[in-house]
Amino acid sequence: FRVASQRGAPRPVHRIATVDAHKSERVDKREHASHGHPQTGAAQVVYGVGDPTGAPALFNTFYIVNPTTGVATLPAVPSTLPAGVSESVAIGVSPINGLVYWVERGVVTPRFGTWNPSTGATSIVGNAATPAGVGSFLRSTFCPDGRFYIAANGAAGGAGAEIYEINPSTGALNRTIIVSNLPLNGSGDIVCKTNGDLYIVVQSTAPTPTTGPYRLYRATQAQLSAGGTFAASLQGNVGTSTQAINGLSERA
Numbered sequence: 001f002r003v004a005s006q007r008g009a010p011r012p013v014h015r016i017a018t019v020d021a022h023k024s025e026r027v028d029k030r031e032h033a034s035h036g037h038p039q040t041g042a043a044q045v046v047y048g049v050g051d052p053t054g055a056p057a058l059f060n061t062f063y064i065v066n067p068t069t070g071v072a073t074l075p076a077v078p079s080t081l082p083a084g085v086s087e088s089v090a091i092g093v094s095p096i097n098g099l100v101y102w103v104e105r106g107v108v109t110p111r112f113g114t115w116n117p118s119t120g121a122t123s124i125v126g127n128a129a130t131p132a133g134v135g136s137f138l139r140s141t142f143c144p145d146g147r148f149y150i151a152a153n154g155a156a157g158g159a160g161a162e163i164y165e166i167n168p169s170t171g172a173l174n175r176t177i178i179v180s181n182l183p184l185n186g187s188g189d190i191v192c193k194t195n196g197d198l199y200i201v202v203q204s205t206a207p208t209p210t211t212g213p214y215r216l217y218r219a220t221q222a223q224l225s226a227g228g229t230f231a232a233s234l235q236g237n238v239g240t241s242t243q244a245i246n247g248l249s250e251r252a
Contacts, residue, residue: 046249047100047117048072049081049091059087059105062115067249077120085111085124089246090140090150090189094168101140101168103128103150108135112150112171126171130164131156138246139200143192143224147174151200153184159229161202163190178229182217185209187246194250196221200232201245214239 046065050072051057060081063072081088081102088102100117104110113124130137134154142148148168155162161182165175179200186203193199198219204212217232239245 044251045117047091047093047115048247049088049102059089060085062100062117064117067251075117075120079115079120079122082113082122082124085113090137091115092141092148094142094146094148095144096146101125101142101148103137103140105138106136108132110135110137110150112166112168125168128164128166128171129173130166131162131173131176134162138187139190141190141192141198141248142168143196143198144194145196149177149190149192149198151190153186153202155184163198175227177224177227179217179219179232180229181231181234183209183212185212186214186241187244188214189246189248191248191250196224198224198232199235199248201238201248203241211241213237213241214243214245 044067046067048063048065049059050061050063051059052061062075062079064075065072085104087105089105090103092101094101099114101112101114103112109127110130111124111126112128113122115122128150134152134156137150137152139151140149148166149163150166151161151163157178160178160180161184163177163179164173165177166172167174182200183202183205185205188201188203190198190200200217200219201214203214206212214237216235216238218235219230219232223230
């Protein structure tokens with residue numbers, strides 16, 4: 001289950017566990033996930049995209065999640081991804097228009113689009129102009145300045161984990177940001193806080209790629225603004241290898 005949150009707008013998730021030190025929420029990927037960030041002045045709403053059946057898993061249905069209880073329910077107008085788009089495990093709420101943006105999973109050139117929680121309408125905006133050879137996008141978020149970031153467990157340049165800033169109107173690749181000390185492994189998510197800092201969850205490759213814990217990293221607003229290549233600061237472990245954390249949300 002993938003999740004995203006916003007004050008005054010919805011954003012879905014299943015199984016929310018709180019990481020108090022960083023005021024973020026994590027979601028067990030075995031269910032679904034997504035993310036976003038809250039706007040000040042209104043009640044927080046959490047959105048998610050997940051699988052309503054469980055077998056076989058197909059993350060294509062939107063939910064609204066109670067951030068206090070973790071209970072996920074269908075919105076007033078039930079919605080799924082547009083026809084022809086199989087699934088998404090990466091969503092984020094735009095601070096500009098309040099729409100939930102989704103990114104297609106499992107393809108090298110992912111399509112992306114929007115879901116309007118108020119009307120249930122979904123759309124395909126276009127293709128994200130990500131580098132060739134990088135696919136299966138697991139993470140996306142909006143920052144308070146309206147910049148849209150997506151990421152996968154892949155890198156075109158080989159210098160570290162790559163985060164792509166995508167134009168949410170055209171799909172054009174605005175920037176490639178390289179985080180030199182992030183492992184390209186596991187599930188995980190990214191979320192931008194209201195202060196502009198970016199938090200990243202990935203699975204460690206130590207002691208092995210399948211048994212390493214999930215770790216939380218932080219890139220400051222200044223690092224993100226400058227771009228280029230930098231190392232994020234490790235905040236600590238947030239889950240074991242069996243928890244497969246795949247959703248982050250800033251707590252209101």
